[in-house]
Amino acid sequence: MEMISSCLVGRENNEIANSITRLELNPWDLRLLPIVPIQRGLIYHKPQSQNIISHLKNSLSRTLNFFPPLAGRLSATHHDDCTKSYFVDCNNAGAEFTHAATASISVSDLIGPKYIPEIVYSFFPLDSLTNFEAISKPLLAVQVTELADGLFLGCAANHAVVDGTSFWHFINSWSEISRGLKNISKTPVFSRSTKPVKVGNHLTPRPMVETPPLLRKVFHLGKERLTELKNKANSTGGSDKISSYQALAALLWRTITRCQKFTNMNMSSSREIYFALVVGARSRIGLDEGYFGNAIYTAGTSTTERELLQNGIGYAAVKINELVKQQTREAVMENFEDSENRAFIRKLPSFFIIGSPRHDVYGNDFGWGKPVAVRCGRGRDIDGKITVFAAAECGGVDLEVSLAAEKMVAMENDTEFTAALAH
Structure with a gap:
């Protein structure tokens, strides 16, 4: 180059x-x-x-x-x-x-x-x-x-x-x-507290965790498959409140856990399996949708490997739905005011979902047509990073998954996961 x-x-x-x-x-x-x-x-x-x-x-x-x-x-x-x-x-x-x-x-x-x-x-x-x-x-x-x-x-x-x-x-x-517009359709909002937040001189890069060589692959779920996944999660979980995104997160939680178990047979089925969720705060506390800056934080829940894998996708989806419901305005403000970061997730989840299907990716026409694909940078290599994007067609999602090679192969052959992908 x-x-x-x-x-x-x-x-x-x-x-x-x-x-x-x-x-x-x-x-x-x-x-x-x-x-x-x-x-x-x-x-x-x-x-x-x-x-x-x-x-x-x-x-x-x-x-x-x-x-x-x-x-x-x-x-x-x-x-x-x-x-x-x-x-x-x-x-x-x-x-x-x-x-x-x-x-x-x-x-x-x-x-x-x-x-x-x-x-x-x-x-x-x-x-x-x-x-x-x-x-x-x-x-x-x-x-x-x-x-x-x-x-x-x-x-x-x-x-x-x-x-x-x-x-x-x-x-x-x-x-x-x-494309030639004189003004933008959504004006950024910069209003925020003008009071500086003091921090100590302890900032250091997050330690690099030794990881094996990673493979990265894009998986696709169409709108119909997402709807089927949501319906299955609601019916088996005895609910009607589980969203498509929560059902997808539950599928990934179970899939990655099985992949880890498959590649490390010595893991105990009673071990705690942690799930971390990036929570958007704008709508929860009434921030303008054009608020410019970070309005996100991390919340988590856990269960044992045995409970997660034996109880079906509905169980996992209900756990995630309950976690989402706990993110009230009061919870958001408590997290925000935690300037010492006591609320930050300290337990290491088996995987991490970032991104959102709500972001407009394929609408970015600079004057010569829409993009044909989106890709992430390497960032810090993390075994288990999953980035969610809206797919090119309406209602679908793309998952960019980074996994160690043996886990990726296990994911590609996971029966529940591949069934959700099937066309």
Whole structure:
């Protein structure tokens, strides 16, 4: 791959009235400082235009008019009590924009193989950079890689500044401006407490856990299969409140647990099996849907391996449904006010679901058609990371799964899981 150019792209208009100049990080933001940026990539067939790179730079600059923090820099204020507080200085230092090309790689090379090829991860910027290490570095980076017959648009954003909802809000807005719109359909909301939250000088990257080489694969469930899965979970769980997403999470909880048991026969059936859920807070506490920043936290539940595997999908789905119901406004605010992060999940789940089917991925038409696929960056390799995306067709979902090779093979041959995938 040839790296053709790299530059910083600032806001087109640095004098916009009422523009935000400083954004304090709140407890939800601060908890994500030790991890890595969000990395997502969109794959397109080759555009007809000959000026794609300059067009994307110009439209990015115009989009940053509406998102000043993403053109800024992470900064820290040091206090006399040996603590510090973090904020975004909206100084228009610019987002990073890299133009690359590889004539030897085609779209089919990226989406055709059974497993996601390693070359994909070279198309993402800000690779392996921890969020709090990004002091005075770009908070947003874009790498546009021209393929033999397509385009890979790799985007990365500091996770202490955006969650998945804010990330896709920006990408959706950029695609609107790129198509020629003068204004974006949803205005970001930056209002939040202006009181800095102090933290100690203890921030270190989350320790890397030794993992075997991982395989990554995309599995697809169509709308009809999701409906069948939801109906089965409700009927066997004696409920009518279980959602498609909860039923899917229950299926994955059971599947990954079986895969672990299959690859380690010495595991006890009485061991505790933990499930962690990323909870969205916006609707639960009345935040504007355009709230810019992190409005997520993690909650969990557990059961024994024996109970999880012997009681069927309905049992697991009811456990997850009960966990979701516990996430009341009071629970959300208690979590938010826990500035010392006592509420953060400390037990290690057997897998972790991130992403959401609610994010608009395939609507990102920059003026030359919708994407043909979406891919994640490597981030920190985690055995058991599952990213959920809305599928290209309405109502379906795609799962990007990262697993150790023997677990992946077990998942591919798991009877319950493959039955849910069947067309």
